[in-house]
Amino acid sequence: MPPDMPTEPIRRRIALTDDGPILVHGPIEVVLTDGKTMISDRAVTALCTCLRSSRYPICDTSHRRRVRNVTARGSGSGMDRGGRGC
Amino acid sequence: MLSSTSPRPVTAPALPAPRGPLSSAVLAALRGISAAPHAAEIPPGAVGQADPYGEDLQLALYCCYELHYRGFAGVSDDLEWDPGLLGLRRQLEQVFLAALGADVAGGTDVAAEIGALLVEPVDAAGVSHHLRHAGQLWQLREYVVQRSLYHLKEADPQAWVIPRLSGPAKVALVSVEHDEYGSGNPDRMHARLFADMMTELGLCAEYGAYLDAAQATALAEVNFMSLCGLHRRLRGGLIGQLVTAELTSSPASDRLVRAMRRLGCGPRAIEFYAEHIEADAVHEQLIRHGVIAPLLAAEPELARDVVFGIQASTLLADRFADLLLSRWAQGRTTLRNPLPELSHRR
Numbered sequence: 001m002p003p004d005m006p007t008e009p010i011r012r013r014i015a016l017t018d019d020g021p022i023l024v025h026g027p028i029e030v031v032l033t034d035g036k037t038m039i040s041d042r043a044v045t046a047l048c049t050c051l052r053s054s055r056y057p058i059c060d061t062s063h064r065r066r067v068r069n070v071t072a073r074g075s076g077s078g079m080d081r082g083g084r085g086c
Numbered sequence: 087m088l089s090s091t092s093p094r095p096v097t098a099p100a101l102p103a104p105r106g107p108l109s110s111a112v113l114a115a116l117r118g119i120s121a122a123p124h125a126a127e128i129p130p131g132a133v134g135q136a137d138p139y140g141e142d143l144q145l146a147l148y149c150c151y152e153l154h155y156r157g158f159a160g161v162s163d164d165l166e167w168d169p170g171l172l173g174l175r176r177q178l179e180q181v182f183l184a185a186l187g188a189d190v191a192g193g194t195d196v197a198a199e200i201g202a203l204l205v206e207p208v209d210a211a212g213v214s215h216h217l218r219h220a221g222q223l224w225q226l227r228e229y230v231v232q233r234s235l236y237h238l239k240e241a242d243p244q245a246w247v248i249p250r251l252s253g254p255a256k257v258a259l260v261s262v263e264h265d266e267y268g269s270g271n272p273d274r275m276h277a278r279l280f281a282d283m284m285t286e287l288g289l290c291a292e293y294g295a296y297l298d299a300a301q302a303t304a305l306a307e308v309n310f311m312s313l314c315g316l317h318r319r320l321r322g323g324l325i326g327q328l329v330t331a332e333l334t335s336s337p338a339s340d341r342l343v344r345a346m347r348r349l350g351c352g353p354r355a356i357e358f359y360a361e362h363i364e365a366d367a368v369h370e371q372l373i374r375h376g377v378i379a380p381l382l383a384a385e386p387e388l389a390r391d392v393v394f395g396i397q398a399s400t401l402l403a404d405r406f407a408d409l410l411l412s413r414w415a416q417g418r419t420t421l422r423n424p425l426p427e428l429s430h431r432r
Contacts, residue, residue: 015375019204023371043261043269046368054340059367061336064206 021046021059030057098159099294102149105302106142107132108178112149115171116161123174133177138185139405143178144302144309148235150175151312155239156293179313186310190397194389196382199326199396200374203333213407214341216414223349227287228420229410231296232304236311237280237358238293241266243308246315247324251381258376262332262369276365279358286355289425299423303406310402314395322388325381326395329373330403335366 013025027041038057046059053060101117104110111123136143152158153166165171193199217226236243241263251259268274281291290296314324339362346356382389413420 015371017371017375020371021367023368041269042365042368043265044368044372046364046371055364058364060340060363061206061367061370064204064337066206066208068207068209 020050020061020063021048023047032057096156097292098157098161099152099292099297101158101161102145102297104142105145106136106140108136108142108146108174109149112146112171112174115168116149116158116165118162121170123170128174128177133174133181136178136181138181139302139306141302143181144305147175147178147182147309147313148297148305150178151309151316152294154312154316155242158294179317182306182309182313186398186401187394190394190401192390192397193393196378196389196392196396199393200329200333200378203330203396206337211411212338213410214338214345216411217345218341218348221345221349223351224425225410225414226345226349226351227289227425230284230287231289231421231425232300232406232410234280234284234289234296235294235300235304236308238277238291239308240275240277240280242277243311243315244324244328246312247321247328250318250321251377253384254380255377255384258372258380259328261376262328262372265365265369274361276358276361279361283355283358286352296421299421299425301406301409301420301422303402303409307399307402307406310399320391320395322381322385322391323395323398325373325377325388326392326397327399328395329378329392330396330399332366332369332373334403336363336370339363339366 012028015023015025017023024045024047025043027039028045030038030040030047032038040058048056048059048063050063052062054062101113102109104113107129111120111128114120115123133143149158150171153161153171157163157166213229217229244259244266245263248256248260248263264270266276268276268278272278284291311324311327314320314327339359342359343356343363346359378392382392410420
């Protein structure tokens with residue numbers, strides 16, 4: 001390393017959300033309880049904190065509140081949007 | 087990063103068949119048969135009398151917008167900025183926008199709209215619910231065909247909005263778009279994953295190949311994205327469209343993965359929706375906290391447009407779902423042209 005290079009450590013950003021996953025910035029390696037590792041090369045990975053994800057430790061939005069008889073949707077009709085995939 | 091496979095040749099799609107006077111006028115101009123139509127050359131009243139969501143207007147609009155993406159085979163690139171076509175496009179847009187404006191509730195409460203999208207209805211009756219539990223392979227393939235007009239240009243309509251944002255909202259939106267475009271890996275581009283899925287399902291994966299087969303209800307969803315993307319004035323609407331797509335995608339993608347497993351589809355088919363379960367769980371957070379929050383803090387007057395974008399894209403998605411589910415309930419195809427290589431029912 002050249003002597004004048006900054007030595008400030010490169011810190012990963014980890015963002016907490018109020019209702020769901022922890023957002024980890026940067027490609028990551030997650031060590032699972034069985035000792036196996038899982039790799040995510042996304043720029044940001046959402047890690048499940050509610051333990052309900054069927055893709056644990058990756059968030060699959062299973063933390064969302066589930067309701068019956070939806071009549072109060074802001075604008076929806078209770079139809080889903082298919083897999084809009086954006 | 088380079089793709090592991092050789093690049094596919096870039097080809098522009100073929101022109102579609104017209105569906106009425108408006109699309110006929112646009113297509114004649116694109117073919118060079120007539121000079122590009124001027125507003126005065128369209129039959130009097132044709133635009134005003136057209137069904138805003140109908141086949142003719144939506145195809146005409148789709149063709150006008152496609153000039154800004156890849157164009158059409160044999161059509162001059164110069165027509166992208168032809169004043170006659172732009173003038174007609176403006177008239178079509180005004181009819182479409184007026185109908186959407188009249189058909190949604192409106193308002194400025196972005197938090198309430200987003201809150202409604204974040205609730206997961208357990209008793210919903212949508213396309214992905216149907217496909218998960220009872221869908222047949224021909225129905226899944228039709229769904230993929232209809233959606234191909236968007237997914238083969240996935241993330242492109244939203245890219246128009248990048249220069250219209252600034253600061254943190256722009257940075258977060260680009261993070262989402264970067265992920266859509268494969269995070270540097272061409273083989274992981276979402277449009278590429280969709281093409282791979284089409285191939286695995288025995289469909290033609292060429293860009294625009296199913297334009298003639300797609301219904302106006304499918305085109306209208308893409309047109310709404312192009313409309314909001316191409317007009318800086320509608321940047322709030324584009325963000326509303328994007329948040330709707332991102333917030334509703336993960337659970338629906340999970341159902342489609344289960345549908346495909348049940349139907350015995352191969353791994354390359356399943357990968358597109360499997361990727362969207364995880365990617366869109368991240369995108370939801372980035373859009374809500376990274377885009378919407380700073381955007382509305384900087385430009386609070388955009389709240390009405392964001393709400394409009396959410397409501398209008400929801401309306402169009404519901405219309406699309408209604409069409410598919412009602413046709414399928416009658417055992418009928420949803421495509422304008424049946425799939426040639428498919429026995430209709432399996």
